[in-house]
Amino acid sequence: MIHDTLSRPLRRSTLLRWGLTLALSGSGALRAVAQEKSAVKMLSDAQTRFGFRLFLALHSRAANQNVVISPLSVALALTMTYNGAGGSTRSAMAQTLALGGLDEAAIHQGAAELVQALQAAPKSSKVLIANSLWSQKGIALQTAFVRQAEQYFQAQVEEVNFAEPRSAERINRWVAQKTENTIDRIVSPEVLRDALVVLMNAVYFKADWQEAFDKSATRERPFTLGDGSRKDHPLMAKQGRFDYYETDAFQAVRLPYKDDFLGMYVFLPKADPAIFYRQLTFENWRQWLGPRTFARRPGELILPRFQVRYQTQLKQALGALGMGIAFGGRADFTRLVREPAFISEVVHKTFVDVNEEGTEAAAATGVIVARTTAIAPPPFRMVVDRPFFFAIEDNRSAALLFAGTIADPAG
Numbered sequence: 433m434i435h436d437t438l439s440r441p442l443r444r445s446t447l448l449r450w451g452l453t454l455a456l457s458g459s460g461a462l463r464a465v466a467q468e469k470s471a472v473k474m475l476s477d478a479q480t481r482f483g484f485r486l487f488l489a490l491h492s493r494a495a496n497q498n499v500v501i502s503p504l505s506v507a508l509a510l511t512m513t514y515n516g517a518g519g520s521t522r523s524a525m526a527q528t529l530a531l532g533g534l535d536e537a538a539i540h541q542g543a544a545e546l547v548q549a550l551q552a553a554p555k556s557s558k559v560l561i562a563n564s565l566w567s568q569k570g571i572a573l574q575t576a577f578v579r580q581a582e583q584y585f586q587a588q589v590e591e592v593n594f595a596e597p598r599s600a601e602r603i604n605r606w607v608a609q610k611t612e613n614t615i616d617r618i619v620s621p622e623v624l625r626d627a628l629v630v631l632m633n634a635v636y637f638k639a640d641w642q643e644a645f646d647k648s649a650t651r652e653r654p655f656t657l658g659d660g661s662r663k664d665h666p667l668m669a670k671q672g673r674f675d676y677y678e679t680d681a682f683q684a685v686r687l688p689y690k691d692d693f694l695g696m697y698v699f700l701p702k703a704d705p706a707i708f709y710r711q712l713t714f715e716n717w718r719q720w721l722g723p724r725t726f727a728r729r730p731g732e733l734i735l736p737r738f739q740v741r742y743q744t745q746l747k748q749a750l751g752a753l754g755m756g757i758a759f760g761g762r763a764d765f766t767r768l769v770r771e772p773a774f775i776s777e778v779v780h781k782t783f784v785d786v787n788e789e790g791t792e793a794a795a796a797t798g799v800i801v802a803r804t805t806a807i808a809p810p811p812f813r814m815v816v817d818r819p820f821f822f823a824i825e826d827n828r829s830a831a832l833l834f835a836g837t838i839a840d841p842a843g
Contacts, residue, residue, distance in 0.1 A: 471534075472549065475542030478530040479507040481714040485530075488712060489749040495705075496658030500742040500782045502635050502795030504561075509633040509797040510750075511543065512563060512585050513775065516577045516629075516768025516801075521758050528755040543584040556690035557639035562610040563587040566603060566630040568594050573629070577768050581631075594630075597621040603632060603798070610634035611794035614783040618743075618796045628773055629801040639689035640790035645670050645735075647788045655736060666737045668788055674733060675726040681708045685733055686726055689790065696791060697721070698735065739785040746778040761804055772804035 483503020491499045507529060514525045526532050531539060563585040567573050569592065581587040588606075592599040600621045608616045611634050624630065645668040655665040675686040675695075682702060688695045701708035719725070747759055757763060763774035777800045784793040819839040 470545065471538040471542035472545035473542075474534055474538060475531075475546060477714070478534065479503060480717070481530040482507055482528065484712060484714055484717065485753055486746070486749060488709065489752055490744060491709065493749075498740050498742055500740055500784055501744075501780060502782055502793075502797070505633045505635045505795040505797040506746065506778070506780055508543075508561070508563060508585065509631050509799050510778070511539065512565070512581055512587065512631045512633075513765075513768075513799045513801070514539075515580050516574070516765050517758065517763075518767050519764040520762070521755075521764040522767075524755045524757045528750060528753045540580065540584045557694055558637065560610060560612075560634070560636040562634045564603075564606055564632045565589045566592055566599070566632065568592070568628050571628050572770060574767055574769065587631075594624040594627045600624050603630060607632065607634050607796045611636045611783070611796060612638070612792075614792065614794040615781050615796050618779055618781045619798055619800075623777060623779065623800060626776065626802040627800050628769055628771070628803055631799040631801070633795075633797045635795045637794070638790070638792045639691065639694055641788075642688040642690050642692065643670070643672065644790070645788035650737060650788060653734070667734050668737050669732065669734045671730075671732045673728050673730050676729045676731060677720065677726045681711055684720070684726070685731075687733075696786075735786075737787050739783075739787075741781075741783050743779075743781040746780050747775070750778060763804070765801060768801065773801050774804050776800045776802040 480503065483501070483506070486503060486506060487499065487501055490501065510525065510529055511531075514522065514529065514531070517525050534542070563581070565573075565578070565581050565587045567589070578589060582589065590602075592602060600619050600623075603619050603624075604617045607618050614636070615634075619630070649669040650666050651669070652664045653667040654662045655667070656662050675688075677684045680702070683700045684697060686695045686697050699708065750756075751759055758775045760774060761772075763772075765773040765775075777798075779798045779800070780795070781797075782793070782795045785791065819837055821837050822835070824833040824835070
């Protein structure tokens with residue numbers, strides 16, 4: 433049975449994996465776990481490290497476009513899948529997910545503790561984490577894999593016939609339900625046609641600001657787009673005291689939600705955004721959010737009201753980060769299913785709405801595992817426009833009847 437839990441994260445690092453746009457945290461909580469070496473802390477650090485690497489890989493391909501991911505969602509879906517990998521595939525996924533320093537027991541314990549930590553509901557906020565496992569009817573999943581998915585990820589396990597379009601509809605309804613209808617479609621019948629297993633994660637977040645923005649102060653103001661052009665857009669405004677931090681590369685502010693341990697960090701790069709993104713590493717992130725960086729200061733904040741939907745396929749980015757073997761014919765998922773299988777795609781979709789009252793955000797990640805025989809060879813192009821060799825052979829006897837080079841096809 434699935435656990436769709438309304439939850440209060442007890443550790444700030446646990447929720448940093450929402451990504452750059454939504455780094456949910458609380459300053460006191462970070463200090464409380466800074467010296468803790470528990471499995472959940474180590475897994476949290478691994479997911480945060482992976483999350484920034486994935487974000488930067490996607491951002492590098494679309495520097496002037498919106499890129500909003502949920503590293504938490506992607507990491508949970510892929511960690512479930514990792515439990516079904518073996519051999520070199522397992523090693524490559526561990527390297528990509530930054531799990532190299534964790535043994536299997538620590539990963540499982542960390543996942544279980546993370547889910548447990550997210551079960552305590554906040555007073556004023558809503559966080560929901562849900563996992564599910566969908567398998568093709570007639571395909572025997574490895575018993576140990578299913579047990580791990582249920583025990584450590586509280587995953588719902590369902591059998592479907594992926595050849596039927598209604599299977600995609602069932603998965604999409606599940607995602608819509610777990611994300612309060614903010615994400616209504618993530619997979620299509622075409623994506624699932626050759627699937628053996630689909631591993632799905634959903635994350636939902638909603639919280640009001642500790643101090644709302646005054647709607648009467650919101651004005652249409654010029655906003656410079658990523659390509660350098662400008663357009664008018666509603667910008668909210670607030671004066672007061674903020675947790676603020678500034679360096680040569682950026683300005684940053686923390687906006688707390690009513691549950692103070694949750695907060696949004698907004699980083700504004702200065703003259704050259706590329707300098708900031710080069711500095712955006714796990715180590716710097718931990719330093720920036722340290723106990724002596726953000727300080728209470730008076731000031732004025734002008735922030736866009738925004739709503740963004742983002743969808744991407746992660747296969748290319750994850751391959752570039754080191755787990756390309758999982759997407760090809762040499763993939764080993766024998767710990768998941770008995771027959772040869774590979775990851776045909778990893779789909780990811782997010783929704784974020786930031787306004788005067790607060791924030792609503794959701795994400796869903798689907799890992800589609802298919803039969804290895806379903807891999808289609810890439811198309812080729814052969815232009816015979818120069819001298820070439822040919823041969824004619826009787827395949828029954830292997831007798832070579834003709835062979836030659838054609839340097840001038842006109843004779």
